[in-house]
Structure formats: structure tokens, C-alpha cells
Amino acid sequence: MTYDEDIDALGLLCPLPVLKARKKLGTMQAGAVLAVIADDPAAEIDVPHFCAENGHEFLGQETAEGLGHGRAATRYFIRRK
Template identity: 70%
Template sequence: MTDETQTLDALGLLCPLPVLKARKRLKSMAPGAVLRLLADDPAAVVDVPHFCAEAGHALIGQEDAVDHQIYLIRRAE
């Protein structure tokens, strides 16, 4: 496990781009690293948890900011 955290700004991108970009970034990260995904696509509320469940990554946090959502995704081991 690592304490590495990266941020991916997917603001302004529509489905399925936030999830596709998250998948690509997670592949390049160490197992256990955390990706902080910023998204304002309304579909991300459904897409991101579904992606994490399908890919085996852990959705460890989800919060609403003023005009977007922030997802914390721990890469599968």
C-alpha cells in the first residue's frame, strides 16, 4: 500500500469520459494509491461507484463541492 494521491480534473467532461480518464490514470498508479477525481457530470454519481465496483477499486469517499463532486478512489491491490 502507498500513500500516493493524485488528482484528476474531469470538470466539463461528460459521460463516459470522467470514468475512462480515471481508469487510465489508475492503471498507471501503484496499488493502494488514491485518485482524487473531480467531476461535474451529473451521470458521474452513478458511473463512478459502478466503475469502482466493476473494476475492484474502493470508493473511499464521495463529497459535494460547490459546483462539482469529489470522489476518492483507492486503486485495487
């Protein structure tokens, strides 16, 4: 999936990946896509919940091979409202 901006939240525990996403989305144009790369398993629940609560569109997720610090990393895609 293509995206406009990304943030590296590897090694951060929730809620930090979501807080970084909120800050970055605040600087982006409506309709732009943000990729959040995280390896905290809780992000799988927290990122979609954050989107639903704040009106952003959760576009999905994909495995981010070779990026996690010994853990599986995932790239989450968010379209700014």
C-alpha cells in the first residue's frame, strides 16, 4: 500500500505509537495516508480503536518484515479525516 508519511514506533509500548500517530496526523492534509510501524502487540487493538474514536479511516495492516526488534513488526495504515 502506498502512503504519504510514516512514523517509526518500533520498541515503543502503547499508548506511545497511538500518541505519535495523533501528533503526526495533526500535521497532515485531509485524505493523506499515514503508515505507523510498530512491534507492540497491543497496537493491533489500539490503532484501529484510535481511528474509530477520532474519525480517521483505518485502511488495514501488513507485516513489516525484518523491522521488529526481535518481535514481529506491523505497518498500520490510517487515512486522515
